[in-house]
Amino acid sequence: MRTIALEPLHGWAIAQRIQQISDDLLRVQQGSLYPALHRLEHQGWITAEWGASENNRRARFYALTKAGRKQLEAKSRSGSACRPASTSSCNGRSRARPFALPVPARGATARRQPSPSGTSALARSHRPRQMNWPRC
DSSP states (O other): OGGGSSSOEEHHHHHHHHHHHTTTSOOOOHHHHHHHHHHHHHTTSEEEEEEEOTTSOEEEEEEEOHHHHHHHHHHHHHTOTTSOOEEEEETTEEEEEGGGOOOOOTTOOOOOOOOTTSOOHHHHHTSOOOOOOOOO
């Protein structure tokens, strides 16, 4: 919601803005972004209107409603998970990490363990996972 607080944006621009703000740590896929936007619209926190994008394509532009601004202010005051929660040191400089997501160390690889159920580790790794993202 903070992304569209200043001006209405279309979905692709929202995803790009989140990626830019997070310094490429977060990449929001369309399959995650649009359902979230629809939920926010259903809750009455954002509105969607058709318009023309920068390259003259038809796109839905999302903007905060008055109720959405109140919700965003309440979340900001309460210190919700939608604010940068920690800082990390990267090449000797500090920067805020959005959402405080765990970031693996460079060169770290996950080890796959054999499954007692007989399902291959590769098959398990390609199953979709339920993500519990903060609602903002």
